Amino acid sequence: MSNIINARVTFRNSPIHVLEKFTFKDLDSAYESFRKHSGLKELVILQTCNRVEIFGSTDKPSMQKIKKTWASLAGLEEMAFKENFEVSEDTEVCEHLLRLTSGLDSMVVGEEQILGQVKDAIIQAKEMRASGEYLNTLFDKAVKIGTRVRNSTGINKGTISVGSMAVKLAEENIDDLKSKKILLIGTGEAATLVAKSLEKRDYHFYVTSRTMERSKAFAETVGGEPIGFEEIMKGFSNYDVLFVATVAPYFLVTFDRIKDAMKSKKDGMMILDLSNPRTVDEKVATIHGIKMMNLDQIAEMVDKNMRYRTNQKNSAEKIISEEIQVLEAHMKRLEIEPVVKEIFKDIDVRRSKELEKALRMLGETDESKVKIIDDLTKAIVEGIISTPMNNLRKASEQSNDDLLKAATKLFDYKKKE
Structure with a gap:
């Protein structure tokens, strides 16, 4: 099989603030650079x-050339890919x-957006x-196969993530959510799902993380208005809804902080x-005016949908x-087609030369007879x-390589550079 390669940086191994660093700001320039320096014939x-x-x-x-070109375009050291x-x-x-176009490799299994993004990518490449x-x-x-999978299985119907379920619960429990101040703490996978769901429903929200740089990168890529981490740690009273999605090994939202925040709040949180x-x-759940749900409770509500989705x-x-x-x-067949075409072409050139010789020897000039003889030689070949x-x-x-090698040697086929 011809060497087809895929090199990728995705949400599976890189949080959104890290993934942002690997993106190409100018796709036209990226295409130009990869064609010149990566050794790729197609891209x-x-x-x-x-x-x-x-x-x-x-x-x-050459992965080394691909990494080098990528790093140069993104302004990174090659070690960043490790x-x-x-x-x-x-x-x-x-x-x-195929897993991409079918929606099996997405954060939310079956999501439809990726199919359109793959279509757009090949259109631009063309x-x-x-x-x-x-x-x-x-x-x-x-x-085509991804479309068939979706139509046959209905995998893109009724899908819901923990993030979108959390937003749905907030909608169900809070009147007029659009008028409330919403804060998202975190910039990882779960936070991304929450942010996408909020954006889709057109909710304004603030986002924060350990560093302002990370918060800004997340906001530019996914959505939200970045805000300083220290500022929110001292000002929980400013918010009505908190989505907390971090990997911190300790309590960020403590009993004392929320208790103090609720002293100055008229409404609940x-x-x-x-x-x-x-x-x-x-x-925190014991504090008056607080309505709280954790991941286990949210995941339990998603479970029914997950079972359907698993099927x-x-x-x-x-x-x-x-x-x-x-x-x-x-x-694989695409690889042998140039060989087949070249063999047919070479044989037809030889057939044409021999036909011309025969016609000269016969002294034949009648067009109808010449066509009959020409068609005869083509049919024989x-x-x-x-x-x-x-x-x-x-x-x-x-993948019968031995036969392929024998055939190319037998017909004296030489690959054109």
């Missing part, structure tokens, strides 16, 4: 708020892309003349702790496992060569 860049991915086709893959970088090749790339036959074929088929481990002191996910996985074999065979060429195509699909 597609997929960039969303949850992932930055490079898909490429090349004879000699813990955040994932790489796939060949069949793994096909499977990864417009930039960065992609070619291999990646165009791969992406076009992946989009709702606190939703999505942290694991919990970062809101459970005793759909299993169906989607089954379709993908069937389709991946067909797609892989098709991609087609009849002789079609079967071995079809067998060659099948051999490529089955």
Whole structure:
């Protein structure tokens, strides 16, 4: 199989404030640089708020060149990729892309946005003349298969995340949520899901993290208005709803802080702790005017939806496992097509030369007779060569390298650079 590679930095191994550092500010320049310096013959860049991915086709893959080009564009040291970088090749790339278009590799399984983002990525790559036959074929088929998975399984229907459930609970428990002051503490995966849900419902909210830089990066990428961490630690009384989604190993929202905050508040406060481990002191729930829910309680409400989603996910996985074999065979066949075309072309050149000789010897000039003889020679060549060429195509699909090497040697095929 031709060398198809995928290099990526995603939400799975990088929190949003880290992922932001790997993004390309100017995609046109990114395409230009990768084509010049990475050694990739074909290229597609997929960039969303949850992932930055490079898909490429090349004879000699060099991750070092890809990292170097990427680091240069993003203004990073190459060492920055050490813990955040994932790489796939060949069949793994096909499977990864199918999981993307089907919604199986998203934060919220089945979410629809990624399918459109993959479509946009290949359209832009085509417009930039960065992609070619291999990646165009791969992406076009992946989009069709992803659409089929969604239509067949309904995996994109009724899906809900812990983050969106938390927002839904706030809506159900607080009158006129749009008029309330909402604070999100955290910039990780759970916080991202909350932020996306708030943005989708058009709620204004503040976001904070340990550093202002991280809060700003999160706000620019996902949404929210950044605010200083120390400021909110002293001013919980300013907020009506708190979404807490951090990985701190201690209580950020303490009993004393909330008790003091409630002294100056006329209305109550709702606190939703999505942290694991919990970062809101459970005793906070005993304070008058506080309505509190933790991750276990929220997750329990999501459980029914999760069971439904698991069934759909299993169906989607089954379709993908069937389709991946067909797609892989098709991609492998693309590799042998230049050989087949070149062999047909070479034989036809020889046929034409011999036909010209024969016609000169016959002194034949009658156009109708010349056409009959021409068609006859084409039919003979087609009849002789079609079967071995079809067998060659099948051999490529089955990864029969010995037969492929024998055929290229037998027909004296030399790959054009």
